[in-house]
Each structure stands twice: as structure tokens, then as C-alpha cells.
Amino acid sequence: MKQLILKMGLAKTEIFTEDQNQIALFAKVFGHPARVAILQHLFKIDTCVCGDLVTEIKLAQPTISQHLKELKLLGLIKGNVEGTRVCYCIDSENWTTMKEVMFQFLNQDTTKKDMCC
Amino acid sequence: MKQLILKMGLAKTEIFTEDQNQIALFAKVFGHPARVAILQHLFKIDTCVCGDLVTEIKLAQPTISQHLKELKLLGLIKGNVEGTRVCYCIDSENWTTMKEVMFQFLNQDTTKKDMCC
DNA sequence: AATATTAATCGTAATATTGCAATGAAACAA
DNA sequence: TTGTTTCATTGCAATATTACGATTAATATT
Numbered sequence: 001m002k003q004l005i006l007k008m009g010l011a012k013t014e015i016f017t018e019d020q021n022q023i024a025l026f027a028k029v030f031g032h033p034a035r036v037a038i039l040q041h042l043f044k045i046d047t048c049v050c051g052d053l054v055t056e057i058k059l060a061q062p063t064i065s066q067h068l069k070e071l072k073l074l075g076l077i078k079g080n081v082e083g084t085r086v087c088y089c090i091d092s093e094n095w096t097t098m099k100e101v102m103f104q105f106l107n108q109d110t111t112k113k114d115m116c117c
Numbered sequence: 118m119k120q121l122i123l124k125m126g127l128a129k130t131e132i133f134t135e136d137q138n139q140i141a142l143f144a145k146v147f148g149h150p151a152r153v154a155i156l157q158h159l160f161k162i163d164t165c166v167c168g169d170l171v172t173e174i175k176l177a178q179p180t181i182s183q184h185l186k187e188l189k190l191l192g193l194i195k196g197n198v199e200g201t202r203v204c205y206c207i208d209s210e211n212w213t214t215m216k217e218v219m220f221q222f223l224n225q226d227t228t229k230k231d232m233c234c
Numbered sequence: 235a236a237t238a239t240t241a242a243t244c245g246t247a248a249t250a251t252t253g254c255a256a257t258g259a260a261a262c263a264a
Numbered sequence: 265t266t267g268t269t270t271c272a273t274t275g276c277a278a279t280a281t282t283a284c285g286a287t288t289a290a291t292a293t294t
Binding site: 011012013015016017020021023024025027028029030031032033034035036037039040043057058059090092095096098099102103105106107108109110111 | 128129130132133134137138140141142144145146147148149150151152153154156157160174175176207209212213215216219220222223224225226227228
């Protein structure tokens with residue numbers, strides 16, 4: 001069966017903390033340039049994107065659709081049906097939550113961490 | 118042949134900007150809880166880690182070794198041979214560089230981004 | 235109603251990731 | 265030297281990801 005949701009591969013998630021799994025899940029969704037490009041475009045246009053993502057990013061429509069689905073499942077974007085079109089935009093609230101989790105991980109103090117190597 | 122370096126899958130990297138590919142590469146290495154755990158441990162102990170990662174994280178030694186290799190190839194950690202042991206630590210300089218790239222991506226303004234959805 | 239537009243889903247091929255047992259290599263200890 | 269410790273590498277099985285053609289579903293247009 002086709003894989004529709006980004007999983008942790010064969011990763012033994014049960015041996016890691018919830019925090020570690022959460023960070024990895026967020027990071028994984030950013031781990032593909034197409035999804036980075038989609039998000040950057042949503043930020044750039046400063047409004048909903050309605051259908052022009054396929055022309056914006058040079059990938060086939062089913063491919064874009066699949067990437068959008070992953071982003072939506074993680075809650076980072078919202079989709080709204082408008083006629084035959086679907087409009088997508090950043091979910092600000094969830095984006096902020098994600099940002100806080102990632103910042104805490106990335107923003108650790110690096111002073112004197114590499115003195116012995 | 119076995120894949121030793123995290124690649125972008127079948128991703129058509131050539132259609133994306135250097136920035137987008139860079140972000141995706143960094144994100145991808147954080148996209149596994151074992152690597153998140155390794156990095157968190159390196160930050161926590163505030164010094165080099167010499168061999169106890171396998172006892173700290175409940176994965177087989179070759180598995181840890183492979184994750185360390187990925188982190189080292191991206192430059193986020195440094196390894197130092199000391200006798201039969203190898204000591205690992207965060208590469209502060211590269212960590213800071215990575216952090217700036219990721220912050221710029223994550224820290225985009227979310228105000229009024231979801232008014233139409 | 236018939237056709238067009240838009241986007242989701244299905245099915246599948248190509249490739250990547252994860253994990254580990256087995257093995258190898260290098261330094262140390264007896 | 266022989267054995268031990270520590271870590272890297274190889275080879276492989278199980279599973280996930282990416283991409284897209286074909287199809288479906290839903291709405292809009294004529």
C-alpha cells in the first residue's frame with residue numbers, strides 16, 4: 001500500500017522521548033525542497049494560494065498535491081475549497097507552536113561545546 | 118550499493134533554489150529521532166562523548182555509527198580518535214551557521230497569513 | 235446535459251532509509 | 265603474540281519516499 005503520511009521509516013520511535021519524535025517529525029516534513037518551496041511561497045504571497053502552486057513549482061500536479069497533504073496533515077497549512085479550486089495558507093497558530101519546538105532544539109548553547117575535539 | 122549519505126530521495130533538486138535545498142538537507146538530518154537524541158546528548162553532557170552513545174541510546178552499535186556518520190558529513194559534529202575510542206562533539210561554528218539558515222526559514226512573519234482560510 | 239477545469243487519489247516504478255548481524259581494522263593489555 | 269576493546273564498514277532485509285500517468289470526483293461553464 002502506498003505511503004501517504006511521512007513516517008519515521010523503520011525508526012524505533014518507542015525508544016525515544018516524545019520531544020525527540022516531535023522534533024524529528026517536524027524536521028522530516030521540511031526535509032524536502034518541494035515542501036520548503038511551497039511554504040516559502042505561501043509566506044511570500046501573503047495570502048492564500050489558489051491553484052498556482054503547480055505552475056510555480058515545476059512538479060506534476062499529483063506530486064504537489066501529495067506534498068500539500070503532508071503539510072496539511074502536520075497542521076502547518078490549511079486548505080479551503082472554493083469552487084473547483086482549493087486555497088492553501090499557513091496555519092499561523094500551528095506554525096508558531098512548531099517554531100517554538102524547533103527553536104528550543106536548535107537554539108542550544110554552543111559555547112565551549114567543542115573544546116575537546 | 119548501500120546509501121551512506123542522506124540524499125533527497127528522487128527529489129528533483131535542480132528545480133529548487135540552493136537555499137531551499139540547503140534547508141531541506143539540514144532538516145532531513147534532524148528528521149530522525151536517533152539523530153535528535155544524539156545531538157541533545159552532546160549538548161547535555163557539555164563535553165565530548167566517548168563511546169557511551171550506544172549505551173545511552175538503545176540501538177545497535179552499527180546503527181549509531183551510521184547516524185553519527187550522517188551528522189559528521191553535514192559538519193554538525195566533529196569526531197576525534199583517542200586510542201580505541203572516538204570522541205564526538207558539536208561543531209559550534211557549523212551549528213551556528215545551520216541555525217541561522219533554519220531560523221530565517223522558520224521565523225517568517227505569520228501575522229495575517231491565514232485570514233482567507 | 236455535455237464539456238471543461240481543478241485537485242485528490244490510485245497504482246506503480248525507481249530509489250532511499252533504517253536497522254542489525256557479521257566482519258574488519260586499529261589500538262591497547264596481558 | 266594473543267586476546268580485548270572500540271568503532272567503522274559491508275551486506276542485506278524490511279520499509280518509506282518521491283514522482284507521475286491514469287483515473288476519479290466535484291464544481292463550473294456552455
